[in-house]
Structure formats: structure tokens, C-alpha cells
Amino acid sequence: MLTRKSLIVNQLFRADLKLKKISTSQVRLGMYIQSLEGNWFSHPFWKAKFVLYDQADLEALQSSKVSAVWIDCSKGIDVTEIVENLGQERKQALSYTEKLLQKPTHASTTVAEELHRASQILNHSKHAVMQLFNDARLGKAIDIGQCLPTVEAITTSVARNSSALIGLARLKTKDEYTYMHSVSVCALMVALSKQLGLDEEQTREAGIAGLLHDIGKIVIPRVVLNKPGKLTDDEFSTMRAHPELGHAMLLKSEMIPQCALDVCLHHHEKVDGTGYPHRLQGQQISVFARMAAICDVYDAITSNRPYKEAWDAASSLARMAKWTGHFDKEIFNAFVKTVGIYPLGSLVRLNSGNLGVVIGKNPDRLSKPIVRVFFSLQSNTSIFPQVIDLSQPSTTDRIVSREDPAKWGFKNLESLWC
Known part of the structure; x- marks a missing residue:
């Protein structure tokens, strides 16, 4: 006493x-x-x-x-x-930031209401991960206490509206990809955990696992990590070593959840056994590692990287669905429900002859999101933006196709939704 x-x-x-x-x-x-x-x-x-x-x-x-x-x-x-x-x-x-990150506000909000708060959380999280990774690069053990505030802040934002933070996290630059990728995968793991009905402790550990899954990349030479062209066989072998390198680093730290150790080591395994480093297949791969495999790839292909431009979110899901043997089908279906058939920011064509950008999803009507219509195909010109909730009975408009923004020359679609 x-x-x-x-x-x-x-x-x-x-x-x-x-x-x-x-x-x-x-x-x-x-x-x-x-x-x-x-x-x-x-x-x-x-x-x-x-x-x-x-x-x-x-x-x-x-x-x-x-x-x-x-x-x-x-x-x-x-x-x-x-x-x-x-x-x-x-x-x-x-301070405003402390209120933002610490006050336990879990009530549901719209995308518009959550965007500013999510932006602040992402900025705070990026700097926290940069510090965490830099400490690890200097040989310091990973402090789980540094991870938990970030996971908590991300989790509360996802609980209020998952689309806002997950959508904004895609808008990372090439230079900040290494750090923001970890933040994005954390958010996707938390959201997917909730979709799968995992409990609070499992969701927390999934978030920690997402945050730390690529920690091994901090010891990969930057000339390899950020190479704009195709990797040589030797460079590819070096890159493929990051799961085992990260796992060895985490083993030196105290209180790292077993889930995070497993995800770090096995997030590149595939259900057909062609992944690495241990060529595990099917149920040999833990649920968390199967979740991380999906979250990791989705964020990677929808982000701008040194060697490729981002794919749009909606077509990325369609492509991933065709990769036979790569992902667990049930978990992938749950992931699609998590981010939506038409994720935030997707460009879509409507049967009215207009183009719109998705600004919100309806969890019970995934094929009928909320869109902001801004372009007329009939007149081939911009029109005054109008928000339409396609799930409403009074709405006759519907989506007829996904569209590639690059095809139409739209380079700043995010200005219409964030």
C-alpha cells in the first residue's frame, strides 16, 4: 500500500x-x-x-x-x-489529439463524419510505426506497449465507420508505403476480425499482427525494397527472407502474441501450398495467417508502390477472386463484405448513363452503395455532383459496371469522397 x-x-x-x-x-x-x-x-x-x-x-x-x-x-x-x-x-x-485517440467514442458515424478523425489517426499511427520500426532497425526489442495505443485508435475508428479509415489508408504515397502498409493491414485485420465475429481479445491480437507482419522488411536493403524495376533472382530471394527475419526479431521481444508471431512468419503462405517460407497448405495455415494473406495483398495492389501504380479497389477484388489456390474462399468472401463489393472511392457506371464515385456502403445491400454522381456519359461532361443512395426503394438507378479511372483520365477522384 x-x-x-x-x-x-x-x-x-x-x-x-x-x-x-x-x-x-x-x-x-x-x-x-x-x-x-x-x-x-x-x-x-x-x-x-x-x-x-x-x-x-x-x-x-x-x-x-x-x-x-x-x-x-x-x-x-x-x-x-x-x-x-x-x-x-x-x-x-x-489536447485535441488526445481526445481524438483516447475518448471511447464507439457510436456509428457516416463516412463524412469519420473522415477527418480517421485522417488524424492515420497521421498519428504513421509516426508511431516509423518510430517503432526505427527502434527495431537499431536493434531494440519491439515494445508491445508502443503498438497497443495505435491498435486501439484504429479499432475505435473502424468500429465507428470502417470505410473511412480503410479508404483513406489506400491513399499513401510511394515514399511512405512501408510504414502505412502496416497501418492499413492493421485496420483491415481489425475490420475482418469483426466481420468474422472474433472476440475482443482476438481482434486486438489480429490488429497487433497486422501492424507487425512486415517488420522483417526493415533489414532488407532499401535498394531491393524500393527497386522500381523487376527483381533479379537473388534480390527476390532476399525479399522472400523477410518473414523469417521478422519472426526472429519478434522472438526477442516480450509479450508478443503468438498470433503476431505466426502471421509474421506465414502471411505469404497460400492455401494450395505454393507460398513461402514453409509451403503450408489449407488448414495447416492458421486462420489469422489466412486473414493476413488477404489483407496484405489487397493493400499492396491498391497502393502506389515504387515499381507499380495502384489498381483501383473494386477491380482488385475481382482479380483476387480469380486467383485460384491463393486465398481461403470463406475468409475472402468475408473480406469482400468487410470492404464492400464497391469499396470507397470506386468509379462506377450507372444505367442512367452517368458515372459516380462510391462514397459509402450499405452493409446489408453491398451491391447498392451510396454514390456521388458527377459525370454524364451522354454529354461527355462533368455535371453538378449529386449523392444517390442506390439502396433506397425510390431510386431506380443501379450500377452496371466498374470503371477504370485511368481510362477516363480521372486523376483526383479522392477529391469527390474525402
């Missing part, structure tokens, strides 16, 4: 950081939890650092095995009795 004296000493000793160690029984709503004593799996939270908003979370913490926590008094309320003793008063001071 922490005494009043020890609490004051803790506060004065770490005054420059404004951190204070207190017993779990003294935790109150509005405090900013900087860290919890013990390992990650001894407490009920995904987050590394967060503001305690919810009474249920407070009760869960106080009934857990965590005996003490560190709080940051500059970002949340102080321990009342200590504040009074020192003759000070602090006010809760939360």
Missing part, C-alpha cells in the same frame, strides 16, 4: 515530468493514466496511455490485479487530497 508520504515523494521526484505513482484505489475518473504497473495482459485495457472517462473502466481497473498506476497531472486531474496538501489546483488539459 502506498503511503501519503510516498505519494508526495513520487510527485516531487518526478515533478519535471508531472507524473505521480498512486495506488489503484485512489484512481478517479478524469485522470490521465500514463502507465500501469505489471505486464500488458494483467490489466483490462488495450491502451498504453489514456484518460479514464468511463465508470465501468474505473471499476474494471480497481478489480484487476494492478496495484498501482502512474498518472500525468498535466493531462488529467490530480489526486484531490495531494493537491490540497500542496496548496495547488490543476485542471484537466486534454
Whole structure:
């Protein structure tokens, strides 16, 4: 049990950081939890650092095995009795980003409502992954605590509206592909987990696995990783080593879920046994690795990369469906439901003779998404944009085909939906 004296000493000793160690029984709503004593799996939270908003979370913490926590008094309320003793008063001071990432807002939102928030989360996540990968490149062990806040932020955005963050994540540049690919696969793994009905812990581990699946690429020479042309046989062999290299790196770290180790090693296996590194087939490949194989490929082919331009999302799904022996069929069907037959940003032709871009999906009517019509094929000219929900009974328009934006010379379709 922490005494009043020890609490004051803790506060004065770490005054420059404004951190204070207190017993779990003294935790109150509005405090900013900087860290919890013990390992990650001894407490009920995904987050590394967060503001305690919810009474249920407070009760869960106080009934857990965590005996003490560190709080940051500059970002949340102080321990009342200590504040009074020192003759000070602090006010809760939360930055916009902290509210964005930490406040547990799970209510469903539209794509438009979630886009700005998702953009901020992606930017924050990119920098977190860059730091994580750079630390690993320097030989430091992967800290699972660095992963969890990113996974939590992505998960809450996906819970509100999966299309927004997943759609925006496709719009990465070639230079940031290595980092943003990990963020995108994390989001896709979380969304697919929810579609498959996995529980909270499994979803969390799937997100961590997605975030770390390509960690081995940090030791692949950049001249190979970013080569704009076709790889030589030797370069291809070097590239194919990244699953085993990543797996060896993760084995040196503490508290990495077994799921993440398996996905890192086996996300390039194929159900017909022609994948690598172990040529596993069918049920020999774990469910999580089969999920990751789909998420990894989808994000790769729909992103701009040093050696190829992105394929549009809708036709990418159609192509993947034809790759016999590559993916688990049931999981792939669930993935299609996750991103939609016509993913966010897809260009479609309507029977009215207009072109539109998909700006939202209807989960129960995947063939009838929400589109923004902007171009008339009859007059071959742009028209004033109009939003149409194709699932509405009053709507007679329907999609007759997917269209390739490059064919029509549309280079900035994202301006119509994000």
C-alpha cells in the first residue's frame, strides 16, 4: 500500500515530468493514466496511455490485479487530497489529439463524419510505426506497449465507420508505403476480425499482427525494397527472407502474441501450398495467417508502390477472386463484405448513363452503395455532383459496371469522397 508520504515523494521526484505513482484505489475518473504497473495482459485495457472517462473502466481497473498506476497531472486531474496538501489546483488539459485517440467514442458515424478523425489517426499511427520500426532497425526489442495505443485508435475508428479509415489508408504515397502498409493491414485485420465475429481479445491480437507482419522488411536493403524495376533472382530471394527475419526479431521481444508471431512468419503462405517460407497448405495455415494473406495483398495492389501504380479497389477484388489456390474462399468472401463489393472511392457506371464515385456502403445491400454522381456519359461532361443512395426503394438507378479511372483520365477522384 502506498503511503501519503510516498505519494508526495513520487510527485516531487518526478515533478519535471508531472507524473505521480498512486495506488489503484485512489484512481478517479478524469485522470490521465500514463502507465500501469505489471505486464500488458494483467490489466483490462488495450491502451498504453489514456484518460479514464468511463465508470465501468474505473471499476474494471480497481478489480484487476494492478496495484498501482502512474498518472500525468498535466493531462488529467490530480489526486484531490495531494493537491490540497500542496496548496495547488490543476485542471484537466486534454489536447485535441488526445481526445481524438483516447475518448471511447464507439457510436456509428457516416463516412463524412469519420473522415477527418480517421485522417488524424492515420497521421498519428504513421509516426508511431516509423518510430517503432526505427527502434527495431537499431536493434531494440519491439515494445508491445508502443503498438497497443495505435491498435486501439484504429479499432475505435473502424468500429465507428470502417470505410473511412480503410479508404483513406489506400491513399499513401510511394515514399511512405512501408510504414502505412502496416497501418492499413492493421485496420483491415481489425475490420475482418469483426466481420468474422472474433472476440475482443482476438481482434486486438489480429490488429497487433497486422501492424507487425512486415517488420522483417526493415533489414532488407532499401535498394531491393524500393527497386522500381523487376527483381533479379537473388534480390527476390532476399525479399522472400523477410518473414523469417521478422519472426526472429519478434522472438526477442516480450509479450508478443503468438498470433503476431505466426502471421509474421506465414502471411505469404497460400492455401494450395505454393507460398513461402514453409509451403503450408489449407488448414495447416492458421486462420489469422489466412486473414493476413488477404489483407496484405489487397493493400499492396491498391497502393502506389515504387515499381507499380495502384489498381483501383473494386477491380482488385475481382482479380483476387480469380486467383485460384491463393486465398481461403470463406475468409475472402468475408473480406469482400468487410470492404464492400464497391469499396470507397470506386468509379462506377450507372444505367442512367452517368458515372459516380462510391462514397459509402450499405452493409446489408453491398451491391447498392451510396454514390456521388458527377459525370454524364451522354454529354461527355462533368455535371453538378449529386449523392444517390442506390439502396433506397425510390431510386431506380443501379450500377452496371466498374470503371477504370485511368481510362477516363480521372486523376483526383479522392477529391469527390474525402
